Amino acid sequence: MRILIINGPNLNMLGKRDPGQYGSLTLGAIEDLLRAKAGSLSVGHEAIELVFFQSNHEGALIDFIQAQSPHAHGILINPGALTHYSYALRDALIDAGLPLVEVHLSDIEHREPFRKISVIADIAAERVMGMKEKSYIEGLERLVKYLKV
Secondary structure, X not given: OEEEEEEOOOHXXXXXXXXXXXXXXXXXXXXXXXXXXXXXXXXXXXXXXXXXXXXXXXXXXXXXXXXXXXXXXXXXXXXXXXXXXXXXXXXXXHHHOOOEEEEEOOOHHHOOXXXXXXXXXXXXOEEEEOXXXXXXXXXXXXXXXXXXX
């Protein structure tokens, strides 16, 4: 089972960004946690393969989704600020035709008013937020559970 782990703008700065909102782990450390978790979530004899991608550029994220989605089973995505306004990213996710889980390190529903808007929310099978790096772990667990059904 192949799962795309996609991270949007500024998530490459984790570990340096406001630790109160985003935690103190780097994106690389979160990826390591996800790899470890994936090993314990294998489906029967089928291992879970995670494919990681981060970009600060909307078009690069869309190109990655278009190129990789035909070879994947699901998407775990933290769109970063693109969550709030990127209809182009939303369309690419819809076109991918894959189940997806939206994750956020902070609780975007309890932050600035503009952050409460997610153009991804209604196309996501699940949303997990506000648990810092644990949002990713919980999101992966939920996506794998969803894919097993």
